[in-house]
Amino acid sequence: MATPILVEIGIALTAIAVAGGLAHRVGLSVIPAYILVGILIGPNPPSSLAGVPLTLVEHGEFIDVVAELGIVFLLFFLGLEFSIGQLLHDSRRVGTIGAVDLLVNFGIGAALGLAFGFGVVETLFVAGIVYISSSAVITKSLIDNGWVANPEAGPILGTLVFEDLLIAVYLAVLSVVAFGEGSIAEAAVAVGTAFAFLGALGLVAWYGGAHVERLFATRSDELFLLRILGVTTLIAGAALTFGLSEAVAAFFVGTAFGETTHTERIEHVVAPARDFFAAVFFFAIGLTTDVTLLAGVAGLLAAALVLTTAGKLASGVIAGYVYGLDSTRSVRVGLGLVPRGEFSLVIAALAAGGGDGALGTVIPAFAVGYVLAMSIVGTVLIQRADGITATVERAIQWD
Amino acid sequence: MTVYETEVPGVGHKFELELEKEERLIVLIHHDGNREVYLRPSEDADSRKLFSLSGKRARQLGSILEGAYFQPVEMDDIQVPLGESIIEWVEIDESSPLVGRSLHDANVRERTGVSVIAVQRGGETIANPKPEFSIASGDILVTLGDREQQTAFAGLAKADGET
Numbered sequence: 401m402a403t404p405i406l407v408e409i410g411i412a413l414t415a416i417a418v419a420g421g422l423a424h425r426v427g428l429s430v431i432p433a434y435i436l437v438g439i440l441i442g443p444n445p446p447s448s449l450a451g452v453p454l455t456l457v458e459h460g461e462f463i464d465v466v467a468e469l470g471i472v473f474l475l476f477f478l479g480l481e482f483s484i485g486q487l488l489h490d491s492r493r494v495g496t497i498g499a500v501d502l503l504v505n506f507g508i509g510a511a512l513g514l515a516f517g518f519g520v521v522e523t524l525f526v527a528g529i530v531y532i533s534s535s536a537v538i539t540k541s542l543i544d545n546g547w548v549a550n551p552e553a554g555p556i557l558g559t560l561v562f563e564d565l566l567i568a569v570y571l572a573v574l575s576v577v578a579f580g581e582g583s584i585a586e587a588a589v590a591v592g593t594a595f596a597f598l599g600a601l602g603l604v605a606w607y608g609g610a611h612v613e614r615l616f617a618t619r620s621d622e623l624f625l626l627r628i629l630g631v632t633t634l635i636a637g638a639a640l641t642f643g644l645s646e647a648v649a650a651f652f653v654g655t656a657f658g659e660t661t662h663t664e665r666i667e668h669v670v671a672p673a674r675d676f677f678a679a680v681f682f683f684a685i686g687l688t689t690d691v692t693l694l695a696g697v698a699g700l701l702a703a704a705l706v707l708t709t710a711g712k713l714a715s716g717v718i719a720g721y722v723y724g725l726d727s728t729r730s731v732r733v734g735l736g737l738v739p740r741g742e743f744s745l746v747i748a749a750l751a752a753g754g755g756d757g758a759l760g761t762v763i764p765a766f767a768v769g770y771v772l773a774m775s776i777v778g779t780v781l782i783q784r785a786d787g788i789t790a791t792v793e794r795a796i797q798w799d
Numbered sequence: 800m801t802v803y804e805t806e807v808p809g810v811g812h813k814f815e816l817e818l819e820k821e822e823r824l825i826v827l828i829h830h831d832g833n834r835e836v837y838l839r840p841s842e843d844a845d846s847r848k849l850f851s852l853s854g855k856r857a858r859q860l861g862s863i864l865e866g867a868y869f870q871p872v873e874m875d876d877i878q879v880p881l882g883e884s885i886i887e888w889v890e891i892d893e894s895s896p897l898v899g900r901s902l903h904d905a906n907v908r909e910r911t912g913v914s915v916i917a918v919q920r921g922g923e924t925i926a927n928p929k930p931e932f933s934i935a936s937g938d939i940l941v942t943l944g945d946r947e948q949q950t951a952f953a954g955l956a957k958a959d960g961e962t
Contacts, residue, residue, distance in 0.1 A: 481808040539809045548807060549825040549837035549846035557807060564808070667830040726843065 405462065412457045415441055416679050427544075428779055429537045431682055431741045432772045438686015445691055463684050468646070470681025471746050472636045473674040475647040478535065478564050479654020480666060487561055497555055497719035498562025501737070504715040506531040508707050516700045521578050522758050525751050528574065529767045530708045532567050534741025535560050537775050541782045547736065552729040555719040556736045567743055568651045572598060575645035575750060578759070597642055601635070601652040606659070613660045621669050628657075628670050647746055678742065685745050685768060688752065693765035701769050709777065712737045713792075731789040739778025744771050883945045886916070889956050893936035897956055903930035911951040913944030 415437045423433035441457050457463075487494055509530035513523030538560065542548040547556075572595070604612070618624050632653050639649030657666060694701070713734035720730025748767030754760040781788065803815040811829040818824055825837040825846055832854030837846040852860060891897055897905050908914055918925045918932065919939040925932070934940070942952055 477809070481806075486806050535809055539807065543810065543827075543835075546837065546846055546848055548810070548813065548827060549835075549839065549848075551842075553807070553813075554805070557805070560808060664830065671830075728843075 405460065408457050408460070409462060411441070412463065412680075412683060415457075416683050420679070427783070429534075429540065429739070429741065429775045430679075431534075431537065431745075432775045434679055434682035435686040435689070435768060435772060438683040439689050439691060440686075442687035442689075444687075444689060457687065463680060463687065466677055467681040467684035467749075469633065470674075470677035470679070470684075471647050471749060472632060472650040473670075473677050474681070474742055474746065475568075475650040476632050476654040477671070477674055479568075479651040479656075480658045480663060482561070482564050482651075482655055482658060484655075484658075486558075487565070490558065493555075493722055494558040494562055497559055497715075497722050498566070500718050500722075501559050501562065501712075501715045502531065502566065505708060505711045508711045509704075512700065512704055512707065516703075518758065522763055524574060524577070525747060525759065525763050526704075526766070528567075528570055528747045529744040529763075529770060530704055530711075530740070532563055532740065532743040532747070533560060533712070533737045534739045534743065534775065534778070535564070537739035537741045537778060538736060541739065541779055542736065545782060545785075547732065547782075550729065550732075551723070551725055552720065552732045552736065555716070555723045555725070555733045558723075559716075559719060559733075559737055568648050571645045571651075571747070571750070572648045574747075575648070576643070578750070578754060593642055593644070597639060597644055598648065598652055601649065601656070604656055608656070612656055613662070616660070616662055621665075624662075624665065625669050625673065628666060629673065645750070647750075681749075682742075682745065685749065685764075689765060689768045690761075693761060694769045697762055697766045697769065700766060701773070704766075704770055705773055705777070708740075708774070709738055709781075727793050728789050731792045732785055735778075735781045735785050735788060738774065738781050740771055740774040744774075881943070884943055885946065885949060887913075887942050887944075887949045887953075888919070889940050889942060889953060891934055891936060891938045891940060891956055895936070895956050897934045898936045899933065901931050901933050902928060905934065907942075907952065907955070911944070911955055912948035913942040913952045915940050916943050917941040 416434055419433040419437035420430045423430045443458055506527045509527030510523055512530070513526035518526060538556065539548075542553060542556065547553055616624065616627055618627070632650055635653050636646035636650045640646045657663065713731070716734025716737045717727075717730045720733040723733075725733070744767055748764045748771075751759050751763040751767070754763070801817050805813045805815075807813050807827070811827065814826045814828070816824045816826070821841040823839045825839060827835040827837070829835070833851060834854070834857040835851040836849045838849050839846040897907075902915055915928060916926070917940075918928050918934075919941065920935065920937070940956070942949065944952065
């Protein structure tokens, strides 16, 4: 049965919309909902329900391209909202809690990867996936719970700023390390090219602010949107041809715009496009996920779930302590940083390009299972924080 | 009384105002222009959300709080509250005795009682012209005064040689 592509895309978008609506109703993050609906109606099992065929959407080129745009614009916005000022203004405290967060959680991830017999490259991926908290899920939870107006928002947001910067560097290095072919010399050249390209972008970001400003000054929102989409996609594509991470290039383009007065307008005009691309990206992750692989990583998943929740809780409590918060608020900082989401999936998407070995199959499956669990667990932990803090406080008793 | 400002990535800006004792008022301005206002009674208490406002409503509230006189404008009944005064637009033609003189020289206020509140010249409007502003032919003077004063000024601006 050859259905027109339009029907397939229509089914996909409608399914995404319905899933998002359901997630809103139960007060959970939309990210796991998009992934789940992708798994459900995608080509991988489950492929039928009570005899009804469920493979409604094949994994086609259109979805691939939009999903890739999703990665690009997720990172573009991360760069756009990245506040260098805030990092410098509070560099000592942010640096301290960021370092603790990195050591504890990246460390746990690396230990997990090695313990479960992965190679060095795979382990780097696992460590990144479990280290990076989800800005999207966390900021939404902070607002929903009113924590955003409390002192605990300081260390939580500070940690996220540090992680955002680190993920850009991490992706840049990882894309070269993981897919650099051949000799050490070639790898060094690749890394050099990468940083030269990013350095050029960085210079434009810092010194070309005024030119960028003029180039994008237009009355029409439509033209403005097209210019932003065009330039960002073009630079991300150019980065790919140089063998770099398109996500990192997009991050730098975002920081370039963050230095201009266009930030507010981009938030208004471009954010809806980002939301659409990103939703399709999460859906596409679901489409490509083979649930049968999850059984194979069940042990790793269970261990990761327990250890990395504990890890964020511990590093968060320390962060709260660094900021001079009381024990209740410090525990909240820990709970607030538990959700993982979009960036773990960006790393997974990078891994999925890694061929038929463990890197291209097991790692993405693990990431999807992990994000599904952690985005939901994290949200629930934040919603139930008061009961949990009471329990934890009794356990710690440091006051 | 300090005001703290922090950026909330992906959300907007947060401002904290210190009030009495440990109380703090927290204003969260979202990128979409909506504002949320919270009150935190003390350092250890949780913030209570007081209300949220659209950008437009927030600006109205702001001007009320600032003590600016605030009067909603009903489109079908525009009244400029000037009491007895009215605003007139008087064109100065080239034969007017005022041409070429500064506002200070012409001494309009003393002689007629009206104040020149603006001058329209070509496509431009000069608000609150300075005393040394020189009147040219073709200028339109915007004047504020009661009826009697406006009539006096209209007479002065015409070419009756009464300088």
